[in-house]
Amino acid sequence: MDKIYDVIIIGAGPAGLTAGIYCGRYMLSTLILEKGAVGGQITLTSEIENYPGQLGGGAESGMTLTARMREQAESFGAVFEAAEIVKAELDGDIKKLTASNGKEYCAKAVIISGGAHFRPIGCENEDRFVGAGISYCATCDANFFTGLDVYVVGGGDSAVEEAMYLTKFARRVTIIHRRDSLRAAQRIQEKAFANDKISFLWNTVVESAEGEDVLDRLILKNTLTGERTEIKADPDDGMLGLFGFIGMLPDTDIYKEAGVALKGGYIDAGEDTHTSVPGVFAAGDIRTKLLRQVVTACADGAVAASEAEHYLNA
Numbered sequence: 001m002d003k004i005y006d007v008i009i010i011g012a013g014p015a016g017l018t019a020g021i022y023c024g025r026y027m028l029s030t031l032i033l034e035k036g037a038v039g040g041q042i043t044l045t046s047e048i049e050n051y052p053g054q055l056g057g058g059a060e061s062g063m064t065l066t067a068r069m070r071e072q073a074e075s076f077g078a079v080f081e082a083a084e085i086v087k088a089e090l091d092g093d094i095k096k097l098t099a100s101n102g103k104e105y106c107a108k109a110v111i112i113s114g115g116a117h118f119r120p121i122g123c124e125n126e127d128r129f130v131g132a133g134i135s136y137c138a139t140c141d142a143n144f145f146t147g148l149d150v151y152v153v154g155g156g157d158s159a160v161e162e163a164m165y166l167t168k169f170a171r172r173v174t175i176i177h178r179r180d181s182l183r184a185a186q187r188i189q190e191k192a193f194a195n196d197k198i199s200f201l202w203n204t205v206v207e208s209a210e211g212e213d214v215l216d217r218l219i220l221k222n223t224l225t226g227e228r229t230e231i232k233a234d235p236d237d238g239m240l241g242l243f244g245f246i247g248m249l250p251d252t253d254i255y256k257e258a259g260v261a262l263k264g265g266y267i268d269a270g271e272d273t274h275t276s277v278p279g280v281f282a283a284g285d286i287r288t289k290l291l292r293q294v295v296t297a298c299a300d301g302a303v304a305a306s307e308a309e310h311y312l313n314a
């Protein structure tokens with residue numbers, strides 16, 4: 001450890017990158033630490049249609065959008081380093097972070113923007129078809145499945161609500177649930193049962209996703225009998241959709257150990273991005289919030305930087 005930064009940002013997704021741009025503009029010495037690819041989750045998507053300013057047809061990829069965000073943050077003086085933070089000591093005026101290789105970093109304020117990831121469906125070949133038939137976000141991807149048959153895995157509120165949303169685009173939506181009844185709230189269930197575009201496959205799991213370049217077959221397994229069934233895309237469609245809505249997993253263990261209050265696994269922080277620890281702010285998918293999207297992550301990044309600046313200059 002040789003330098004005390006004004007701000008260290010953990011995670012270089014849209015939230016962390018935007019925080020970096022704003023911290024740089026506030027003339028704060030800023031370090032952004034990233035354990036994987038700069039850009040975060042959105043680098044997995046080839047077209048972001050709903051980020052303001054993207055026009056249909058030519059919508060750009062997550063990779064190119066976040067590459068420009070990085071360039072912009074660097075142009076304002078933010079410094080990037082590849083590191084996975086595994087320990088955080090956040091009490092007191094100087095916060096200490098330790099990386100997996102033992103290197104230590106210090107700052108007067110910390111912005112946590114480590115994101116979250118969707119719980120995988122758990123079927124064979126899942127990774128191969130993400131972005132080519134498999135999705136975890138109806139708000140992001142429903143449009144790509146217009147007129148197709150879509151399958152939804154899950155039985156809770158979000159699975160059923162997202163299935164209903166998908167009926168606006170898809171020809172048919174089938175909810176696949178490993179039990180024989182839904183967990184979703186009664187009023188949500190009633191709406192789904194009344195929707196004639198939705199059908200149900202009970203006591204069923206997706207065993208495998210199949211296809212050449214895109215998803216066109218599913219192998220399903222009955223959890224009671226063990227019987228396997230193959231579902232094929234309509235030959236005219238050439239593709240079907242599979243959405244997993246079985247929860248999100250934020251990586252918050254190290255912050256919990258450091259005394260940061262969590263709620264439902266997420267860092268408990270409101271619109272002001274303040275956590276329970278002074279000088280520590282949470283931005284993007286990792287905090288409690290209603291909508292996890294690029295636009296809301298960027299908004300949080302800007303607020304967190306502004307709040308960090310106020311904290312440092314108080």
Ligand SMILES: Cc1cc2nc3c(=O)[nH]c(=O)nc-3n(C[C@H](O)[C@H](O)[C@H](O)COP(=O)(O)OP(=O)(O)OC[C@H]3O[C@@H](n4cnc5c(N)ncnc54)[C@H](O)[C@@H]3O)c2cc1C
Binds near residue numbers: 015044049051116141
């Ligand atoms: C396939 C897919 C498609 C999507 N499509 C859209 C879309 O079309 N429109 C839209 O608005 N949203 C979309 N989303 C959602 C959007 O990507 C997220 O809401 C957004 O990326 C959240 O940004 P974030 O910065 O909070 O977190 P993330 O993007 O998750 O970034 C967090 C970063 O922190 C890093 N990190 C985590 N922990 C540590 C640590 N301990 N040390 C160092 N680094 C760490 C991670 O490696 C990651 O790079 C999509 C998501 C997925 C997965």
